[in-house]
Amino acid sequence: MANSPSGDSMAERIVRVISAFDAERPAMPVATLARRAGLPLSTAHRLAGELVSLALLQRTDSGELRLGLRLWELASRSSAALDLRQVAMPFMEDIQAVIRQHTQLSVLQEDEVLFIERLSSRGSVSNFAKVAGRLPLHISSSGMVLMAHSPRHVQEEFLDRHQSDPPPFPAADSLRRQWAEMRREGCATLPGVVDPDTTGIAVPVFGPQGSAVAALGVVVPRGKENTSATVPALMTAARGISRGLGTDSAEAGPRYGGGAGAGD
Amino acid sequence: MANSPSGDSMAERIVRVISAFDAERPAMPVATLARRAGLPLSTAHRLAGELVSLALLQRTDSGELRLGLRLWELASRSSAALDLRQVAMPFMEDIQAVIRQHTQLSVLQEDEVLFIERLSSRGSVSNFAKVAGRLPLHISSSGMVLMAHSPRHVQEEFLDRHQSDPPPFPAADSLRRQWAEMRREGCATLPGVVDPDTTGIAVPVFGPQGSAVAALGVVVPRGKENTSATVPALMTAARGISRGLGTDSAEAGPRYGGGAGAGD
Numbered sequence: 386m387a388n389s390p391s392g393d394s395m396a397e398r399i400v401r402v403i404s405a406f407d408a409e410r411p412a413m414p415v416a417t418l419a420r421r422a423g424l425p426l427s428t429a430h431r432l433a434g435e436l437v438s439l440a441l442l443q444r445t446d447s448g449e450l451r452l453g454l455r456l457w458e459l460a461s462r463s464s465a466a467l468d469l470r471q472v473a474m475p476f477m478e479d480i481q482a483v484i485r486q487h488t489q490l491s492v493l494q495e496d497e498v499l500f501i502e503r504l505s506s507r508g509s510v511s512n513f514a515k516v517a518g519r520l521p522l523h524i525s526s527s528g529m530v531l532m533a534h535s536p537r538h539v540q541e542e543f544l545d546r547h548q549s550d551p552p553p554f555p556a557a558d559s560l561r562r563q564w565a566e567m568r569r570e571g572c573a574t575l576p577g578v579v580d581p582d583t584t585g586i587a588v589p590v591f592g593p594q595g596s597a598v599a600a601l602g603v604v605v606p607r608g609k610e611n612t613s614a615t616v617p618a619l620m621t622a623a624r625g626i627s628r629g630l631g632t633d634s635a636e637a638g639p640r641y642g643g644g645a646g647a648g649d
Numbered sequence: 650m651a652n653s654p655s656g657d658s659m660a661e662r663i664v665r666v667i668s669a670f671d672a673e674r675p676a677m678p679v680a681t682l683a684r685r686a687g688l689p690l691s692t693a694h695r696l697a698g699e700l701v702s703l704a705l706l707q708r709t710d711s712g713e714l715r716l717g718l719r720l721w722e723l724a725s726r727s728s729a730a731l732d733l734r735q736v737a738m739p740f741m742e743d744i745q746a747v748i749r750q751h752t753q754l755s756v757l758q759e760d761e762v763l764f765i766e767r768l769s770s771r772g773s774v775s776n777f778a779k780v781a782g783r784l785p786l787h788i789s790s791s792g793m794v795l796m797a798h799s800p801r802h803v804q805e806e807f808l809d810r811h812q813s814d815p816p817p818f819p820a821a822d823s824l825r826r827q828w829a830e831m832r833r834e835g836c837a838t839l840p841g842v843v844d845p846d847t848t849g850i851a852v853p854v855f856g857p858q859g860s861a862v863a864a865l866g867v868v869v870p871r872g873k874e875n876t877s878a879t880v881p882a883l884m885t886a887a888r889g890i891s892r893g894l895g896t897d898s899a900e901a902g903p904r905y906g907g908g909a910g911a912g913d
Contacts, residue, residue, distance in 0.1 A: 395659035396699050403723045411727035435660050443729075452727055454756070458763060459667045460724035461781035463675035463716055465707075471780075475769070478742075492718070499722060505739070516735075517725035 472629035476622040498528035526585030527600035533567035534597035676715040736893035740886040762792035790849030791864035797831035798861035
């Protein structure tokens with residue numbers, strides 16, 4: 386994103402203001418906002434005032450700025466994320482009732498995994514995934530299983546974009562091998578990658594066009610994966626979500642124990 | 650909102666474009682968007698193109714426009730709605746496990762109830778509340794219990810704004826009586842108001858400043874309210890949410906069976 390406001394359209398500036406807020410910095414004074422959005426203070430001041438009057442921003446009790454509830458409402462009420470979530474939610478609750486650990490739903494966005502929903506039990510293991518938060522694709526079981534079920538050319542384009550990423554980014558051949566295995570197994574299991582004490586396990590959710598549109602996953606204590614129970618439970622729930630999205634059962638994905646799966 | 654675009658700022662136009670999408674019309678061609686946003690077709694066309702390039706809008710497979718996942722992500726990742734939701738979620742799951750019907754969390758917004766979260770069981774009764782959807786305050790147990798626990802001047806300002814609303818909007822004296830009783834009881838029970846077959850039951854959630862910041866409610870089959878079990882369960886969960894928000898237990902609200910409660 387350009388650091389100079391000159392030449393930016395007003396829409397771009399508004400996006401930069403909204404993008405300045407995240408889970409780590411949900412509220413800030415206007416000077417911080419100007420810096421994070423790369424805008425002159427006077428511009429940030431004027432724009433913030435206008436966005437407050439439109440309720441896209443709001444002021445906290447201490448006078449800082451944060452995103453307005455109205456923005457969340459407008460963005461959420463017809464969101465594709467919430468459509469997917471609504472279909473998935475009862476099945477996620479089933480998984481959570483059975484596995485009693487974090488259950489999460491995610492999609493691919495720009496080489497990262499974007500978490501749409503997460504259910505947690507009190508007493509679950511730690512989990513770095515947040516609702517509306519992201520993780521790099523290659524460290525997330527959800528991201529890996531989604532890429533494993535993507536067309537070969539999408540995988541190769543991903544590898545091209547990251548070919549000069551230094552370690553710990555994995556070598557291309559290692560990723561290709563992992564994807565092939567995940568595709569055969571119909572699931573991804575990543576022990577101790579994000580956190581040494583936990584394992585991520587994820588399966589794909591297939592949409593009506595037969596492509597993997599989302600991942601359903603759990604985060605469980607490492608060494609207690611119990612994959613022979615967890616994976617079939619996840620696959621069962623994922624098929625339920627696929628059906629809810631209008632996908633024919635026969636197209637809804639692999640069976641436990643591997644097998645042919647879709648060809649490349 | 651003015652119907653003519655002349656004199657509108659760009660920020661206002663963007664809000665009008667985003668506001669044109671809702672749960673009933675999540676996707677539309679640009680001509681419909683122009684009409685719903687009150688913009689000339691050429692303006693809508695240009696603005697939609699720019700918002701697509703910024704990923705605030707996206708095109709569907711059939712070429713219609715809808716809100717982009719990126720907008721949901723930006724609006725959600727630091728949202729006050731999701732902060733509240735995250736604290737409330739484990740307690741909402743407890744309620745749902747016990748009551749097995751719709752469980753919902755809401756806040757007041759401009760004389761309406763805005764639903765932040767809703768958990769449903771398959772087989773629950775029908776429910777008109779949607780996540781990021783609204784209901785008029787006076788027909789919702791959540792809205793009524795929130796207004797019942799608002800300061801007297803907020804109640805009177807609400808009544809002033811609605812004094813010429815025709816029936817079925819209730820008479821001011823009837824609302825004042827209901828609010829007084831709900832405040833005494835610490836809960837609102839509205840049988841058959843939104844739907845003849847269901848009853849809404851809601852209790853307030855108190856924030857650190859001692860004011861009611863949200864409502865926790867359930868929608869249950871009418872005639873099977875079992876309030877002597879439902880209300881204490883809701884109050885217990887609401888106190889847990891209050892504590893999670895940093896509220897001292899002693900300030901966390903009324904006890905079952907009524908009692909003094911806070912004075913006006």
